[in-house]
Amino acid sequence: MKKLSPWALGLAAVALAAPAALAQTPPNVLVVGQIAEPKSLDPHAVTAVNDFRILMNVYDGLVRYKDGTLEVEPSLASSWSISEDGTEYTFELRQGVTFHDGTPVNAAAVEFNFDRMLDESHPFHDTGPFPLSFFFSAVEDVEALDDDTVKFTLNAPYAPFLSNLAYPTGLIVSPEAVKTHGADFGRNPAGSGPFKFAEWESNAKVVVVRNEDYWGGAPSLEAIVFRPITDANTRVAEMLSGGIDIMVEVPPDSVATFDGNGFQLHEQAGPHLWFLILNAKEGPFADKRVRQAVNYAIDKKALVEQILQGTAEVASGPTPPAFAWAYNDALQPYPHNPEKAKALLEEAGHAGAELTFYVTEGGSGMLDPVPMGAAIQADLAKVGLDVKIETYEWNTFLGQVNPGLEGKADMAEMAWMTNDPDTLPYLALRTEAWPDKGGFNSGYYSNPEVDKLLEAARSATDQAERARLYKEMQAIVYEDAPWAFIANWKQNAATSERVSNFKLQPSFFLLLKDVSKS
Amino acid sequence: MLSYLIKRLIALVPVLLGLTVIVFAIMALIPGDPATAILGSFATPENVEKLNRDLGLDKPQVQQYLIWLGNLLQGDLGRSYSLNRPVLDEVLERFSATLILAGAALLLCTIWGLLIGIWTAARQYGWTDKILTFVVLIGISVPSFWLGLLLILLFAVELRWLPASGMFAIYGGGDLPDLLRHLILPALTLSVVATGVIARLTRSAMLEVLRQDFIRTARAKGVSETRVLYGHAFKAALVSIIPVIGVQAGFVLGGAVYIETVFQWPGVGRMLVQAISTRDILLVQGGVIVVAASYVLFNLLADLSQSWLDPRVKA
Numbered sequence: 001m002k003k004l005s006p007w008a009l010g011l012a013a014v015a016l017a018a019p020a021a022l023a024q025t026p027p028n029v030l031v032v033g034q035i036a037e038p039k040s041l042d043p044h045a046v047t048a049v050n051d052f053r054i055l056m057n058v059y060d061g062l063v064r065y066k067d068g069t070l071e072v073e074p075s076l077a078s079s080w081s082i083s084e085d086g087t088e089y090t091f092e093l094r095q096g097v098t099f100h101d102g103t104p105v106n107a108a109a110v111e112f113n114f115d116r117m118l119d120e121s122h123p124f125h126d127t128g129p130f131p132l133s134f135f136f137s138a139v140e141d142v143e144a145l146d147d148d149t150v151k152f153t154l155n156a157p158y159a160p161f162l163s164n165l166a167y168p169t170g171l172i173v174s175p176e177a178v179k180t181h182g183a184d185f186g187r188n189p190a191g192s193g194p195f196k197f198a199e200w201e202s203n204a205k206v207v208v209v210r211n212e213d214y215w216g217g218a219p220s221l222e223a224i225v226f227r228p229i230t231d232a233n234t235r236v237a238e239m240l241s242g243g244i245d246i247m248v249e250v251p252p253d254s255v256a257t258f259d260g261n262g263f264q265l266h267e268q269a270g271p272h273l274w275f276l277i278l279n280a281k282e283g284p285f286a287d288k289r290v291r292q293a294v295n296y297a298i299d300k301k302a303l304v305e306q307i308l309q310g311t312a313e314v315a316s317g318p319t320p321p322a323f324a325w326a327y328n329d330a331l332q333p334y335p336h337n338p339e340k341a342k343a344l345l346e347e348a349g350h351a352g353a354e355l356t357f358y359v360t361e362g363g364s365g366m367l368d369p370v371p372m373g374a375a376i377q378a379d380l381a382k383v384g385l386d387v388k389i390e391t392y393e394w395n396t397f398l399g400q401v402n403p404g405l406e407g408k409a410d411m412a413e414m415a416w417m418t419n420d421p422d423t424l425p426y427l428a429l430r431t432e433a434w435p436d437k438g439g440f441n442s443g444y445y446s447n448p449e450v451d452k453l454l455e456a457a458r459s460a461t462d463q464a465e466r467a468r469l470y471k472e473m474q475a476i477v478y479e480d481a482p483w484a485f486i487a488n489w490k491q492n493a494a495t496s497e498r499v500s501n502f503k504l505q506p507s508f509f510l511l512l513k514d515v516s517k518s
Numbered sequence: 519m520l521s522y523l524i525k526r527l528i529a530l531v532p533v534l535l536g537l538t539v540i541v542f543a544i545m546a547l548i549p550g551d552p553a554t555a556i557l558g559s560f561a562t563p564e565n566v567e568k569l570n571r572d573l574g575l576d577k578p579q580v581q582q583y584l585i586w587l588g589n590l591l592q593g594d595l596g597r598s599y600s601l602n603r604p605v606l607d608e609v610l611e612r613f614s615a616t617l618i619l620a621g622a623a624l625l626l627c628t629i630w631g632l633l634i635g636i637w638t639a640a641r642q643y644g645w646t647d648k649i650l651t652f653v654v655l656i657g658i659s660v661p662s663f664w665l666g667l668l669l670i671l672l673f674a675v676e677l678r679w680l681p682a683s684g685m686f687a688i689y690g691g692g693d694l695p696d697l698l699r700h701l702i703l704p705a706l707t708l709s710v711v712a713t714g715v716i717a718r719l720t721r722s723a724m725l726e727v728l729r730q731d732f733i734r735t736a737r738a739k740g741v742s743e744t745r746v747l748y749g750h751a752f753k754a755a756l757v758s759i760i761p762v763i764g765v766q767a768g769f770v771l772g773g774a775v776y777i778e779t780v781f782q783w784p785g786v787g788r789m790l791v792q793a794i795s796t797r798d799i800l801l802v803q804g805g806v807i808v809v810a811a812s813y814v815l816f817n818l819l820a821d822l823s824q825s826w827l828d829p830r831v832k833a
Binding site: 234242 | 558
């Protein structure tokens with residue numbers, strides 16, 4: 001008998017498994033494979049796109065991005081007006097809207113939201129911290145004029161304000177829920193969005209259910225389950241085995257797997273830029289010709305097609321094409337031209353220069369930073385540049401790069417994902433944004449003309465005027481080449497054939513209100 | 519016996535204290551801080567400073583450690599800033615998941631390891647011995663995260679018999695059969711290497727005992743071979759096998775880190791990996807204390823059972 005036990009054990013295991021011919025995900029319940037556990041469901045307390053994917057379905061903001069664009073349209077606010085000098089924004093709220101806890105969405109609630117985030121003496125400020133509250137640092141005062149009218153006063157004209165309101169940091173939470181749950185509001189959220197929070201089982205799932213009373217019409221899905229699956233290979237396996245219906249951030253190597261075969265692959269270029277910061281303060285890159293030479297020397301098409309396997313497009317300048325209205329489409333990417341690069345290096349007297357290159361191992365929006373870094377090193381070697389790579393883990397990397405490259409490195413990888421054409425150049429290209437002044441201009445680029453254009457664009461409230469200023473800025477930055485412009489990431493997602501009406505947005509948010517599932 | 523137990527438990531305190539100092543020092547030495555991790559690309563010096571102040575991380579490191587220690591003595595492990603919830607809740611929840619996984623793996627590797635070890639020892643140099651020894655060698659050599667992925671491909675993607683990841687079905691699950699279905703693949707993967715180690719040690723321990731006089735005497739008395747193997751030899755060999763199983767318990771706990779990542783098992787190992795990458799020092803400390811304490815306790819249990827089995831080993 002005892003000799004038999006290994007076989008008995010094996011049989012028992014199979015018997016246990018066999019009758020469970022695995023249940024598919026239930027109809028009308030959408031299961032989303034997320035890349036990580038959310039930190040919190042308090043939209044003011046989080047910074048990660050992964051968390052935004054849930055939040056955008058549970059909350060509304062005063063405004064939102066129009067479907068398929070990065071332009072704002074009314075949401076909780078039905079209309080608004082901007083004062084002549086661009087410092088006062090008055091919003092009329094949609095009437096009769098309630099939070100999921102039954103309390104009304106009114107001007108007082110809006111005021112509470114921004115006071116909690118911005119006023120350190122607010123009784124609920126300690127339910128933070130609110131890391132992205134600086135999105136609204138221009139807000140001086142928020143005032144409920146009556147039940148349905150709320151006025152924001154800014155300390156200076158700030159054109160990206162509306163766009164920032166459409167960002168998750170501008171979503172409106174229920175003040176009553178904050179008062180009831182305090183610091184645990186992030187685990188007991190209440191908004192006014194198309195889905196209501198139902199359950200959060202740590203490290204397993206977040207469940208949201210249909211809001212029958214949604215002001216924009218109830219969604220067709222009964223519920224959405226967000227599952228955190230950190231390992232990309234496991235996420236792919238779950239998708240293949242039917243354990244999830246939507247998978248976001250399909251790794252480049254698996255894209256082909258989901259093209260057909262009962263799956264649908266979705267792609268959408270977003271407001272993302274992958275670039276190299278060049279140290280313009282010292283060393284070879286202080287010479288514009290050397291910076292241009294690097295732009296010519298790197299074979300961006302090969303990077304995008306071979307390493308990123310088509311999950312990105314070649315970037316042409318500092319502003320991603322996803323900002324359609326502000327994008328200068330007259331600019332063409334620097335062509336791959338090693339001969340021209342060599343000539344420029346020769347002319348500048350920096351042929352064969354030695355360069356230190358900071359590469360990160362991972363990080364938000366960094367795509368495949370190590371192979372990318374190695375390929376760039378090889379491209380630069382072909383024009384005679386001797387590039388030494390130093391690799392750092394993401395947090396360490398940021399700690400090295402953000403304080404500035406001076407005295408340490410000549411170039412560094414970087415990627416940004418933003419919601420307004422103002423954000424990246426304003427924070428990373430102005431003279432006033434050098435690291436010692438609290439900005440992200442780690443390569444010390446400085447051009448008074450660009451500074452002037454960016455300041456002017458920020459205070460212009462007319463979109464056509466802003467667009468003109470941004471396009472001019474792009475042309476100058478393209479020519480000055482403070483960065484090597486490499487790629488714009490295309491966000492992707494795979495859905496099973498049971499899912500319909502799914503669409504990715506250029507904002508990279510995951511909007512599931514109109515999705516249905518058989 | 520009791521005084522021995524108390525002495526060992528008291529010895530646990532300085533070990534754990536020392537560990538927390540080391541972990542705290544390492545976390546302080548590696549570059550990057552929680553505020554940078556939270557803010558990502560938005561980490562300007564100004565924003566980092568403000569957030570660190572909000573998180574209470576602007577005080578000197580030593581003072582931070584002492585505050586933490588003071589709270590610990592009152593049973594408060596602090597609040598995780600990457601998960602925004604009490605560390606104790608998170609650690610206990612995660613650790614019970616790890617215990618289920620590691621316990622199942624330990625059970626599997628003990629049963630299989632002992633059976634294979636006894637079987638091969640009884641048939642030394644026979645063909646089953648050769649085949650099983652070869653299989654065991656492969657089992658020890660295979661990287662378990664890779665084996666895990668292969669098992670997922672076969673049983674979850676191709677055959678669709680078992681779920682690919684997680685601990686419970688996300689909808690309508692939650693009962694024991696559901697847990698067992700989710701447990702099979704990760705527990706099996708985690709047990710493979712330990713099975714090999716236990717099998718090899720059991721085999722050699724058994725062979726050594728089988729050569730001894732009392733076995734010959736037993737056989738000469740006409741005791742049946744099964745009784746000789748299981749009743750006499752195995753019992754004697756167990757003394758040297760038990761400590762190995764104790765060590766494997768620690769190994770299985772450590773190995774759970776990557777098996778949990780492959781199978782998305784919500785255990786303490788995966789929690790630690792995430793906590794380190796977000797510089798969530800309170801969560802790291804909480805996790806390390808629990809893992810280290812359980813490791814020490816496993817060894818203590820092994821020592822105790824050994825001295826219980828063999829009075830010559832003095833407790």
